[in-house]
Every structure is written in structure tokens, then in C-alpha cells.
Amino acid sequence: MAFIRQAPLLRCLPLVVLCVLTPTLIQTIHQDAMFTASMICHYEAEQKKADCSDRGLDSIPQNLPDDIKVLDVTRNNITFILSTSFQRYPLIQVLDLSLNDIRMIESESFYPLKELNHLILSFNPNLVLPATDLFRGSKNLSTLDLIQCNLKLLPNDTLKWSPSVENINLMINRLTFVNMSLCGRLSFVDLSSNEIEHLTAESFIFGCQSDYIDLSRNPIKSVDPNVIASLSARSLSFGSYPLSLEVLKDIYSGICRSEKVGLAIIYSNFTVLPLDFFRNCSLTFLTLSGNGIQSLSPYVFSNLTRLVELHLSQNNIVTVEPIFFQGMRELKVLNLDNNKIKYINPNSDVWALDLNVLYLCTNSLTEISEFAFLGLRNLTLLDLRFNKDLIVLNITSFSELTEIQTIDLNQCSMSTFHPVAPNLTTLSMNNMNIPSTYTTPRIFLKDSQGIKDLEIRKSSLSTADIWDKTVNVSLFDGLSKLITLDLSDNSFDIRFPDIFPARIFEQLAALQKLGLETCHISGLHPLAFSGLESLRVLNLRGNMIQQLNFEIFKMLDQVTIINLDGNLLTYLDEQLFSNNPRLTTLLLSNNRFTRLNQTTFEPIKSSLLSLDFSLNPFSCNCDIRWFRDWMSGHIFVIDEDKTLCSLASLEPLRGKPLLNFDTSKLCGLNVVLVCLTPLAGIIVVVIVVVLYHNRWQLKQKLFLFKLMAIGYKEMRDARDYKDYEFDLNIIFYDDDEEWVRQQLRPALEERLPQFQRNVFGDQDLIPGMHYLDAVDYVVSHSYKTLILLSRAAVHDRWFMLKIRTAMDHVSDTETEFVVVVFLEDIPDEEIPFLARLYLSDGRPYLHWTEDVRGHDFFWNKLVKNLTINLRTNDLIPNE
DNA sequence: CCTGGTTGGGAA
Numbered sequence: 048m049a050f051i052r053q054a055p056l057l058r059c060l061p062l063v064v065l066c067v068l069t070p071t072l073i074q075t076i077h078q079d080a081m082f083t084a085s086m087i088c089h090y091e092a093e094q095k096k097a098d099c100s101d102r103g104l105d106s107i108p109q110n111l112p113d114d115i116k117v118l119d120v121t122r123n124n125i126t127f128i129l130s131t132s133f134q135r136y137p138l139i140q141v142l143d144l145s146l147n148d149i150r151m152i153e154s155e156s157f158y159p160l161k162e163l164n165h166l167i168l169s170f171n172p173n174l175v176l177p178a179t180d181l182f183r184g185s186k187n188l189s190t191l192d193l194i195q196c197n198l199k200l201l202p203n204d205t206l207k208w209s210p211s212v213e214n215i216n217l218m219i220n221r222l223t224f225v226n227m228s229l230c231g232r233l234s235f236v237d238l239s240s241n242e243i244e245h246l247t248a249e250s251f252i253f254g255c256q257s258d259y260i261d262l263s264r265n266p267i268k269s270v271d272p273n274v275i276a277s278l279s280a281r282s283l284s285f286g287s288y289p290l291s292l293e294v295l296k297d298i299y300s301g302i303c304r305s306e307k308v309g310l311a312i313i314y315s316n317f318t319v320l321p322l323d324f325f326r327n328c329s330l331t332f333l334t335l336s337g338n339g340i341q342s343l344s345p346y347v348f349s350n351l352t353r354l355v356e357l358h359l360s361q362n363n364i365v366t367v368e369p370i371f372f373q374g375m376r377e378l379k380v381l382n383l384d385n386n387k388i389k390y391i392n393p394n395s396d397v398w399a400l401d402l403n404v405l406y407l408c409t410n411s412l413t414e415i416s417e418f419a420f421l422g423l424r425n426l427t428l429l430d431l432r433f434n435k436d437l438i439v440l441n442i443t444s445f446s447e448l449t450e451i452q453t454i455d456l457n458q459c460s461m462s463t464f465h466p467v468a469p470n471l472t473t474l475s476m477n478n479m480n481i482p483s484t485y486t487t488p489r490i491f492l493k494d495s496q497g498i499k500d501l502e503i504r505k506s507s508l509s510t511a512d513i514w515d516k517t518v519n520v521s522l523f524d525g526l527s528k529l530i531t532l533d534l535s536d537n538s539f540d541i542r543f544p545d546i547f548p549a550r551i552f553e554q555l556a557a558l559q560k561l562g563l564e565t566c567h568i569s570g571l572h573p574l575a576f577s578g579l580e581s582l583r584v585l586n587l588r589g590n591m592i593q594q595l596n597f598e599i600f601k602m603l604d605q606v607t608i609i610n611l612d613g614n615l616l617t618y619l620d621e622q623l624f625s626n627n628p629r630l631t632t633l634l635l636s637n638n639r640f641t642r643l644n645q646t647t648f649e650p651i652k653s654s655l656l657s658l659d660f661s662l663n664p665f666s667c668n669c670d671i672r673w674f675r676d677w678m679s680g681h682i683f684v685i686d687e688d689k690t691l692c693s694l695a696s697l698e699p700l701r702g703k704p705l706l707n708f709d710t711s712k713l714c715g716l717n718v719v720l721v722c723l724t725p726l727a728g729i730i731v732v733v734i735v736v737v738l739y740h741n742r743w744q745l746k747q748k749l750f751l752f753k754l755m756a757i758g759y760k761e762m763r764d765a766r767d768y769k770d771y772e773f774d775l776n777i778i779f780y781d782d783d784e785e786w787v788r789q790q791l792r793p794a795l796e797e798r799l800p801q802f803q804r805n806v807f808g809d810q811d812l813i814p815g816m817h818y819l820d821a822v823d824y825v826v827s828h829s830y831k832t833l834i835l836l837s838r839a840a841v842h843d844r845w846f847m848l849k850i851r852t853a854m855d856h857v858s859d860t861e862t863e864f865v866v867v868v869f870l871e872d873i874p875d876e877e878i879p880f881l882a883r884l885y886l887s888d889g890r891p892y893l894h895w896t897e898d899v900r901g902h903d904f905f906w907n908k909l910v911k912n913l914t915i916n917l918r919t920n921d922l923i924p925n926e
Numbered sequence: 927c928c929t930g931g932t933t934g935g936g937a938a
Binding site: 122145146167235314336337432 | 927930933938
């Protein structure tokens with residue numbers, strides 16, 4: 048009964064509440080799902096990237112932010128991609144689906160992804176691509192990775208809709224044939240490690256414009272030269288599989304029927320190059336690496352007249368003669384790395400080549416004669432690294448290597464080297480295996496003075512090799528263009544520890560970087576670095592330096608980095624860095640410092656950015672509190688966790704990081720500081736009180752001082768006498784009327800004839816007006832008011848009332864229109880308050896004198912006072 | 927394409 052009586056609205060209430068709540072509820076659930084998804088997938092908001100890799104997912108998560116650009120779902124258990132999978136994420140650009148087991152992709156799956164640029168489907172071992180239109184919506188597809196998917200078939204129209212794909216990687220699949228006729232541009236196609244046996248019109252259809260096709264690691268058994276010729280690719284690569292000579296000939300034949308520029312046949316057991324193999328061809332790049340070629344024949348490459356680069360690395364060539372390359376007019380780069388070359392140009396023939404770069408590294412050369420490179424006048428780079436038995440390289444003026452810029456002799460065994468190479472800029476002789484029996488200098492650079500970069504690391508150099516003490520000549524003399532010099536890992540002064548030569552680098556005015564790392568240096572002459580006026584970086588790491596002379600770095604005013612890690616230093620002189628204003632990095636880790644001198648670092652405190660003092664046995668006590676405070680400032684402390692306090696430190700600090708040193712806590716309060724602080728406080732208070740007490744006087748003095756220094760500007764009233772009803776209003780006591788008549792009137796008539804509308808005393812006041820009103824009226828309507836004071840006048844109350852009226856008006860108008868004239872001396876005690884006030888405010892007044900000689904002066908001054916009206920300036924003190 | 931030196935590798 049109760050229900051029946053309820054109002055209809057009330058009865059529907061639960062329903063209404065449900066209706067209101069449901070969307071909210073759904074939203075909440077949705078948000079929870081989002082939250083869960085973002086827990087599962089790591090979302091990087093900045094890149095709009097969702098990382099869902101390795102999350103055990105079996106489908107594409109649908110609860111990610113819908114504006115993601117990158118979606119990574121690698122290493123999951125996804126087996127299918129549906130047309131709805133990516134509908135929520137139309138902005139995806141990069142999609143990584145690798146390492147799943149995708150077996151089925153609905154052909155419309157990627158349609159929503161209009162922005163798709165990079166798709167990775169690699170390592171889905173059972174992948175089957177839909178037969179048509181998979182990338183119909185993917186106009187921007189640039190990279191498609193399909194590595195190791197056991198693909199047997201790539202649908203022909205896979206790339207039909209993507210006009211400019213950069214890369215398609217199909218390596219490690221099971222393709223036996225290729226049918227890619229429907230595509231536009233395609234820069235790089237990797238078909239390596241497939242099962243393609245026949246490059247014939249039936250099984251290899253490829254119509255894409257491409258730069259490079261890699262067909263290596265395919266068991267190619269037959270090749271139709273016409274198929275090769277018709278490929279629209281600039282460069283082809285074959286190999287990593289033994290190919291028959293027949294196949295190789297057909298490949299080459301096809302290449303030469305087209306305009307292809309590059310061919311690589313690598314690791315194909317192409318051991319013998321038949322003399323007639325390289326028939327006339329427009330090829331530009333040829334690589335025949337790793338084929339076990341043992342020898343070359345005269346003229347074998349002669350038909351390759353347009354070849355620019357020839358790579359013959361990783362073969363077994365023993366002898367190199369110019370005649371092999373006869374006629375290669377365009378050849379610029381010849382790579383003979385990793386062969387067994389023992390002889391180069393043994394007959395001293397002339398190379399008829401215009402070679403720029405010659406790689407000969409990792410061979411078996413022992414001696415190279417001065418005529419070995421005869422004719423290679425434009426050779427700029429000669430790489431001879433890893434010829435471990437190379438002991439003789441003669442580059443003389445007969446060698447004609449006039450353009451040589453870079454010579455690399457790392458890991459050789461040169462016992463002597465004296466290049467005559469005026470354009471040599473880079474010389475590397477690292478890790479040279481030099482016999483230790485030599486005691487005289489074996490390297491001479493005086494005929495290669497253009498060197499900019501010289502490296503002789505770890506080459507058993509001794510002091511004698513770089514400094515001839517009999518004639519005081521350095522190996523580096525004359526190298527005025529040298530910018531970097533690396534002499535690290537040599538043993539300069541094991542036998543002569545105290546005499547690292549003084550002027551060894553003196554002529555290296557351009558040197559910016561000097562490496563002397565681990566050179567067994569135990570002492571440096573104070574002038575060791577003299578002349579290094581451009582040096583930026585000095586590396587002395589890992590030596591045995593115990594002391595540094597206070598002038599050692601004095602010449603290095605450009606130096607920014609000094610590395611002294613791993614030496615035996617205990618002390619740094621106060622003057623050490625006094626001339627290194629650009630020093631930013633100072634590395635002194637692993638030395639023997641127990642304490643440091645604050646003064647030492649004053650000159651570089653403002654320039655220094657980072658500092659390494661780790662692995663030093665610091666005695667952390669109150670002496671180095673400044674250092675600890677400095678370290679905790681703006682400077683970057685390298686390895687601060689290894690900057691520790693030694694056992695000789697204050698008890699709680701032993702073995703702890705120096706930065707844990709709480710100086711204020713452990714060093715207590717300084718006695719002097721304790722005494723001085725309250726004293727200073729008291730002094731401050733006293734000064735403040737005194738200053739406050741005398742603030743007005745001080746202000747006044749300050750103001751006067753200011754006036755004295757800069758003066759002040761007078762402000763005139765803009766109005767002149769014509770703007771007023773009266774020109775002059777003269778207020779005087781009746782007794783003084785005679786003076787007015789006899790002195791004032793005639794003087795005014797004479798000196799101020801323009802003042803005609805004057806009010807002389809009470810008799811000229813406006814008739815009929817109340818007396819005081821009349822006084823006020825005249826005062827406020829006169830250009831000037833003249834008040835004549837006398838002893839009698841100041842005692843008259845009416846007179847003083849008139850003065851007051853005038854004064855008030857001065858205040859009101861802030862105009863200096865009142866002039867007071869003392870007609871006689873008035874004793875101080877008789878001067879009324881108002882008059883005193885007037886005078887103390889610095890208002891204009893004059894003093895009448897009976898002396899006739901003073902009259903002229905008086906009238907002149909009066910006239911001047913009566914003809915200008917200044918604004919009152921109460922700031923200006925009385926004179 | 928890329929590098930490196932034992933020799934094709936690359937992506938699992």
C-alpha cells in the first residue's frame with residue numbers, strides 16, 4: 048500500500064539514479080582498464096610511445112592512449128592481427144610486431160595506419176602475408192622488416208601502394224623465387240639467405256627502381272644475363288656461397304649489359320680470375336673480397352676503365368704489380384687489405400694510375416722501396432697498418448709521393464723512418480714493434496714539416512729517440528703546424544728519471560693536445576712545456592711524477608684540461624696554476640695527496656668546472672674544510688664516491704666520502720669567530736642607533752652634499768604680472784607711510800614703470816569690502832606683495848594679521864610672490880614668530896639701509912625680486 | 927647496407 052501511494056517520480060528514482068550513474072560507471076571501468084594497460088605497457092608520453100614488449104599479450108591491447116605514434120609489442124604471443132586491431136591508433140608511425148607467432152593478418156589490418164612508416168614483422172616463424180592489398184593505406188611506408196619469417200612467398204603487390212620504400216629486409220627466409228613487379232622506388236632490398244636458385248625470367252621478376260639488392264647466401268645455380276641486365280638496380284651483391292664460374296660469368300655479363308655501377312662478389316670461392324673475365328664494362332665499384340684469390344695476372348682488370356674503387360681485401364695475393372691494374376684510368380681507391388702481400392712493385396715499375404687511396408693493411412710486407420709507389424703522384428692516403436714485419440719504408444724525394452697526406456704505420460716494425468713528404472698531415476706509428484737495441488733517433492720529421500697530427504703511442508720510444516742531446520735537437524723541431532701529438536705508452540726516462548728534456552716541444556707553437564700518458568715520467572724539467580702557447584689539453588696520466596715545479600705550467604695560458612691522474616703527487620705549489628686562467632678540468636685522482644693548499648686553487652677557482660681528486664689519502668680534518676666546502680659548491684666532482692678520507696682523518700670520517708665531512712659540526716665553532724660575531728653585532732647596533740638618532744641631520748647633510756654636487760633647478764611660475772588684477776600690493780604700517788612715499792614710490796615709478804596697478808596700503812583696498820576680505824582679495828590678486836617691516840609694525844596685530852594672510856597665500860599657491868623689506872634693524876627678541884618662520888623658510892627679504900651708497904643695490908635687488916615669481920622650494924635650505 | 931682483421935654479419 049505504501050508503494051502505491053508513492054508519487055510516480057519517487058517510484059522511478061532508482062531507475063533515474065542508475066541512468067545517471069551508468070555512464071560514469073562505464074567511464075570509471077574504462078579508466079581502470081587504461082590504468083591497467085599503462086601498468087602493463089610502459090607509456091612514454093614525450094615520444095608517444097607504448098612499450099608493450101614481453102608482456103604475455105595474445106592480442107593488440109585496446110586500452111592505450113589513442114594518440115600513440117610508436118607501438119612496440121615484441122616478444123608476446125600474438126597469433127593474429129585483425130582489421131580492428133589498430134583502429135584505435137590511427138597515428139602509429141612505428142609498429143614493432145617482431146618475435147611473436149603471427150600466423151594470420153587480415154588484409155585490412157593496417158588500413159587505419161595512414162602514418163605508418165616503419166613496420167617490423169621479423170621473427171614470426173609462421174608468418175603468411177595476405178595475398179593482396181596489405182599496405183593499401185600505407186603511403187608513407189619506408190621500412191619493412193620481414194627477417195626470418197620462413198616466408199615462402201612475398202605477394203607481388205606488397206609494395207604496390209607505397210611509392211618510396213627505403214628498405215625491405217627479407218633476409219633469412221625461404222623464398223625460392225621473387226615476384227616484385229608492382230612497386231615504385233625501393234632503395235635497399237635484402238634478399239640474402241634465401242633459397243633462390245635461378246635468376247631467370249621465370250623465377251626472378253623484379254621491377255622496382257632500387258639502389259642495392261643483396262642476393263648473397265642464395266644457392267644460385269643458374270643466371271640469365273638478361274635478367275641481371277634488366278634489373279633496375281644500381282648495385283648488386285652476391286656471395287657467401289660458392290658460385291660456379293659459369294654463374295659468375297653470367298652475372299658479370301649481365302652487369303656489363305646494363306648501366307649498373309656496383310658489383311660485389313664476396314666469399315664465393317672465386318679463387319682464379321680468368322684473364323678474359325672482366326670484359327669491357329662501365330662498372331664503377333667492384334668488390335671481390337674473401338674469395339681466396341692467390342694471384343693476379345697482368346692486365347686482368349685492364350678493361351675496367353671506368354672503375355673507381357676496387358676492393359680485393361681478404362684474398363691470398365702475394366705480389367702486387369702495377370701491370371695488373373694497367374689501364375684503370377679512373378681508379379681512385381684500391382683496397383688490398385688482408386692479403387698475403389710480401390712484394391709491392393718489386394720491379395720498380397711506374398704505376399699508370401691516378402690512385403688517391405691505397406689500403407695495404409694486414410699483409411706480409413717487410414721492405415718497401417723508395418720506388419714502390421712511383422707514379423702515384425696523387426696518392427693521399429697510404430694505409431700500411433698491421434704489416435707486422437715491415438721494417439723498411441723509404442719515402443724519399445725520388446718516391447714522388449708529393450701529395451701524400453696520411454700514412455698509417457700502426458703495428459709495423461719500422462726501425463727507421465724518414466719520410467720526405469711535404470704535404471703529410473697525419474702520421475700514425477702506434478704499437479710499433481721497434482727493436483730495443485737501437486739507441487740513436489730513428490724517426491726524422493724535418494722533411495715533413497706540414498704534419499698536424501702525430502701519434503707514436505706504445506712504440507718503445509726512448510728519450511734518445513725524440514731528443515738528440517749531442518746537438519740539442521728535438522724530433523719535433525720545425526713542426527710548427529702540429530696540432531695533436533700523442534706519445535703515450537712509451538718509456539721515456541726509465542734510465543734517466545730526472546731529465547725529461549727541457550725544450551723538446553719548444554717549437555710546437557700550434558700544438559693543442561699533448562699526450563704523455565704512462566710514459567714512466569718521474570720528473571719534468573721546469574721548461575719541459577715551454578713554447579706550447581696553444582696547448583689546450585695536457586695528459587700526463589699514469590706516470591710517476593712526485594713533484595711539479597711551480598713554473599711547469601706557466602707557459603700554458605690556453606690550457607683547459609690537465610690530467611695528472613695516477614701519479615705520485617703529494618703537494619701542489621701555490622703558484623702552480625697562476626697562469627692557467629682557462630683551466631676547466633683538473634684531474635688528480637689516484638695520487639698521494641693528504642692535504643691541499645687553498646691558495647693553489649685561487650687562480651683557477653672561477654674557470655674550473657670539473658675536478659677529480661678521487662683515490663687520494665686525504666686527512667679529513669678542519670684544515671681542509673675549505674676544500675670540502677668548495678667541492679660541495681658548483682663544481683662537478685668526478686667520482687665523488689671515491690673521494691674518501693684516509694685513516695689519518697678525524698675519527699668519524701675514516702674511510703668515508705669526503706663530502707660526508709660536516710665541517711660545521713665536526714670542526715666546532717671558531718674561537719675568533721665566536722668572539723667577533725657578537726662584537727660585530729653590537730657595533731652594527733650602535734651604528735644603527737647613532738644613524739637613526741641623527742637621521743635628519745644626516746639627511747640634511749646628504750642633501751646639501753647632493754646640492755653641492757649637482758645643484759638644483761629653479762622653477763619659475765609661468766604667469767607674469769599681466770595675468771593678475773594688480774601688479775604690486777604693498778603692506779605697511781601707517782608709521783612707515785613716509786618711507787613709502789619718499790623712497791618707494793619714486794623708485795618704483797622709475798625702475799618699474801610697467802607696474803601701474805599697484806595697491807599701496809589700506810587706503811587702496813577695494814571700498815565697501817570687509818577689511819580682512821579686502822586684504823585677502825588684494826593678496827590673492829596681486830602679482831607681488833611687498834611687506835615692509837619695522838619695529839612698530841611687528842607689534843601691530845592687524846599688521847601681523849595681514850602678514851599671516853600673505854604667508855598663507857604663499858603656502859597655498861606655492862609661489863614666491865611675497866617680498867619682505869626690513870626698514871630697520873629689529874632686535875631678535877622682538878621679531879614675531881611669523882616673521883621668524885618666514886625667514887627660516889628661506890623666503891626672499893631685503894634690508895633697507897640709510898646709507899645712500901647702498902640704495903642702488905637695494906633697488907636693483909628689489910626690482911629683481913619683483914619681476915620674477917619662483918615656485919616655492921621648501922627643500923632648499925636657508926642660506 | 928655495414929665493418930673489420932679468427933672472417934661475413936646483421937636481429938634476438
